[in-house]
Amino acid sequence: MNHFTNLLKTISCTAVVLYVLAINSRLHAQDMTAHEIINIMTETMNPDQSQGKMKMTIVTTSGQERTFEYETFSKNQGEKSLMKYVKPTRVKDQSILMLNNADDIWVYFPRTKRVRKLATHAKKQKVEGSDFSYEDMGASNTFIDEYDAIRQNDEKKEGRQCYKLELTRKSESSASYSRIVMWVEKEYMVPLVIDYYHEDDPKLWEKQLICSDIQLIDDIYTPMKFVMYNKLDNTQTSMEIIEVSYKIDLPDDLFTEQGMQK
Amino acid sequence: MKHLTLASCILLLATTVAYAQVDVYGYFEPQFSGMYYDSAFYQMNYNKLRIDFKSTAVKNIEFGANAIYLLYFGKKDWDILDFLPGHIVSMISPEMYPYYQLTFKDTLFLDNAYARINFRRLALTIGKQQISIGTGYFSNPTDILNTKDALDPTYEQPGHNAIRLDIYMGNRMNLMGLYTPIASDWENSGKLVRAKIGIGHFDFSVSGHEYQHTSTNFYTFQQIRERRMLIGADFVGELLGLGIWGEGIYNFIEDDDEDFYEFIVGTDYTFESGLYAMLEFHRNSLGKSDYQNYFLNDWMRFITGETKTISQDQMYGFIQYPLTDLISIGSSIIVSVSDKSVAFVPIINYSLFENVDLTLMGNFYVGEEGKTFSSSLGNGGFFRATVYF
Numbered sequence: 001m002n003h004f005t006n007l008l009k010t011i012s013c014t015a016v017v018l019y020v021l022a023i024n025s026r027l028h029a030q031d032m033t034a035h036e037i038i039n040i041m042t043e044t045m046n047p048d049q050s051q052g053k054m055k056m057t058i059v060t061t062s063g064q065e066r067t068f069e070y071e072t073f074s075k076n077q078g079e080k081s082l083m084k085y086v087k088p089t090r091v092k093d094q095s096i097l098m099l100n101n102a103d104d105i106w107v108y109f110p111r112t113k114r115v116r117k118l119a120t121h122a123k124k125q126k127v128e129g130s131d132f133s134y135e136d137m138g139a140s141n142t143f144i145d146e147y148d149a150i151r152q153n154d155e156k157k158e159g160r161q162c163y164k165l166e167l168t169r170k171s172e173s174s175a176s177y178s179r180i181v182m183w184v185e186k187e188y189m190v191p192l193v194i195d196y197y198h199e200d201d202p203k204l205w206e207k208q209l210i211c212s213d214i215q216l217i218d219d220i221y222t223p224m225k226f227v228m229y230n231k232l233d234n235t236q237t238s239m240e241i242i243e244v245s246y247k248i249d250l251p252d253d254l255f256t257e258q259g260m261q262k
Numbered sequence: 263m264k265h266l267t268l269a270s271c272i273l274l275l276a277t278t279v280a281y282a283q284v285d286v287y288g289y290f291e292p293q294f295s296g297m298y299y300d301s302a303f304y305q306m307n308y309n310k311l312r313i314d315f316k317s318t319a320v321k322n323i324e325f326g327a328n329a330i331y332l333l334y335f336g337k338k339d340w341d342i343l344d345f346l347p348g349h350i351v352s353m354i355s356p357e358m359y360p361y362y363q364l365t366f367k368d369t370l371f372l373d374n375a376y377a378r379i380n381f382r383r384l385a386l387t388i389g390k391q392q393i394s395i396g397t398g399y400f401s402n403p404t405d406i407l408n409t410k411d412a413l414d415p416t417y418e419q420p421g422h423n424a425i426r427l428d429i430y431m432g433n434r435m436n437l438m439g440l441y442t443p444i445a446s447d448w449e450n451s452g453k454l455v456r457a458k459i460g461i462g463h464f465d466f467s468v469s470g471h472e473y474q475h476t477s478t479n480f481y482t483f484q485q486i487r488e489r490r491m492l493i494g495a496d497f498v499g500e501l502l503g504l505g506i507w508g509e510g511i512y513n514f515i516e517d518d519d520e521d522f523y524e525f526i527v528g529t530d531y532t533f534e535s536g537l538y539a540m541l542e543f544h545r546n547s548l549g550k551s552d553y554q555n556y557f558l559n560d561w562m563r564f565i566t567g568e569t570k571t572i573s574q575d576q577m578y579g580f581i582q583y584p585l586t587d588l589i590s591i592g593s594s595i596i597v598s599v600s601d602k603s604v605a606f607v608p609i610i611n612y613s614l615f616e617n618v619d620l621t622l623m624g625n626f627y628v629g630e631e632g633k634t635f636s637s638s639l640g641n642g643g644f645f646r647a648t649v650y651f
Contacts, residue, residue: 058587060586060587060588061586061587061588062586062588064588064615066613066616067616088616088617088650089287089288089289089617089650089651090616090617090619090650092287103463104460104463111418112392112394112416112418112419113391113392113393113394114394117397117465117498117499118505119463119499119500119503119504119505119506119530119531120463120500120503121500121503121504121505121530121531121532122505122532124532124534125532125536125538126536126584126587129584129587129588129613174503199534200534233587235587251382252433253382253383253430256430256433256434256436257430257436258380258385258428258430258436261385262324262380
């Protein structure tokens with residue numbers, strides 16, 4: 001009996017401590033600024049290093065599906081990234097190197113053994129006809145560097161409690177979207193929904209990204225599936241992580257012209 | 263016999279696939295070309311099969327090879343004299359006429375076969391391999407190994423026998439050495455050194471290339487060999503939001519001929535609508551500034567690729583627009599500035615299936631007889647399907 005009372009006391013004490021911590025955490029969460037939320041989210045979504053295999057499926061305007069598989073490597077919180085296509089054979093061994101958060105892009109074409117450097121304006125081009133642009137894929141710091149963020153009232157999205165943030169492009173920025181609205185999941189600090197608005201018209205809804213299937217991989221919460229809906233073209237592209245690891249040590253020479261061709 | 267040997271090699275390679283870690287892939291490409299010339303319609307077509315083999319079974323070593331089988335059909339026999347200006351043809355001795363007959367023969371050949379050995383900071387590639395140098399889109403002055411077809415500049419180039427060494431010296435810095443044993447001796451074989459560095463949004467390269475150039479005297483069909491030394495540089499980057507690039511060379515010729523220079527500069531931009539636009543200017547001091555001075559050797563060296571252009575100044579324009587997510591339309595406009603003739607090259611690309619691309623391309627010439635793009639050369643185009651496997 002005494003033992004049971006002690007156990008109850010222990011449970012009660014633990015509950016009180018957890019409750020206090022939860023209140024504290026909630027109070028802190030209530031206090032978090034849009035800037036802090038964006039920073040934590042960017043850090044979560046861009047681990048120091050990563051290596052993985054992705055599958056990208058494009059649903060075209062005619063309803064046809066196009067599937068690509070590629071390997072991805074990234075370093076320095078996504079500042080350097082490399083994509084190498086594995087499938088289909090039409091693009092096999094083609095690779096895309098993005099440095100300085102996709103400010104510098106090189107594409108390697110294996111059929112001609114030619115490496116071509118793309119200028120910044122090419123960041124707006126679609127990657128292999130998908131609904132993701134080079135900027136969407138490679139610029140890890142965009143939300144912090146290119147936009148001013150305001151926190152709005154928290155909302156439930158996809159059945160989860162989220163922070164709602166509104167991002168407005170800085171006047172000096174050349175980012176491709178004039179306005180972005182995003183919902184960041186409170187527990188995992190990953191975005192669940194991101195709405196992108198047209199470069200010239202902040203009211204024109206251009207794209208929507210939905211992230212789902214969040215899993216804990218190497219101690220990092222990772223959305224395993226992303227779907228980008230193009231609201232203007234009525235097309236969609238989904239990306240699925242087939243495998244990913246973060247506890248790795250990638251050599252710097254992987255992110256070079258040599259690395260693209262290996 | 264040669265075909266049989268190659269076919270046996272391919273068969274042997276194919277059978278080893280089951281036992282080794284060899285990737286086999288490639289494409290099948292039928293192309294139907296038509297041309298309206300001298301009040302008649304001609305068609306010349308081909309079926310092309312390319313089979314690639316690639317193995318990385320041995321650590322740090324990549325083996326790659328590809329064989330190409332080309333089967334021509336339609337009009338295979340052509341007379342080059344039909345396409346030369348009348349006053350040029352009249353200067354050719356009739357007994358030389360048979361030399362101007364051109365027949366497209368079915369062919370099977372090993373286009374590339376190389377081994378690439380990768381170390382941490384260097385890579386050694388030995389064998390027949392593709393070599394692409396330079397930043398230009400329609401033409402590459404620094405690349406003396408390949409001559410691009412300005413009507414179809416992104417099409418793959420043939421392999422070259424070479425030993426290539428790439429040394430990666432650090433972040434965006436590398437050095438390339440290339441030895442192309444074209445001639446029978448070391449002295450006359452090609453030797454290229456190229457250094458590349460990335461600074462900011464720019465990549466810069468400088469190169470030196472010593473090589474033997476072969477040109478033909480088309481009055482006698484005798485070949486003339488001369489040693490040349492090329493000093494070149496190229497860059498690619500961006501300025502005021504525009505992509506910019508350029509390439510330039512100066513060629514020192516060992517014998518009595520005059521040295522010459524060549525350069526190309528270009529810019530491009532992608533508009534918000536997805537419209538892509540590009541413009542290049544190309545000067546080749548070997549080309550002629552007055553089309554009245556185009557002689558037989560000028561025409562024939564241009565047609566056979568011994569020289570890159572016949573006229574001195576060229577302007578290339580290219581636009582492309584993604585009509586849908588599967589169809590893009592565009593056009594090249596090639597202007598021979600020196601002789602004021604133009605070629606329009608409209609193009610439609612359609613991604614029919616995941617591994618099937620269709621291309622429809624036309625070529626329409628606007629210019630007086632005797633000019634680079636004379637309307638008397640005929641107008642035409644092709645339809646090409648590429649099926650990857």
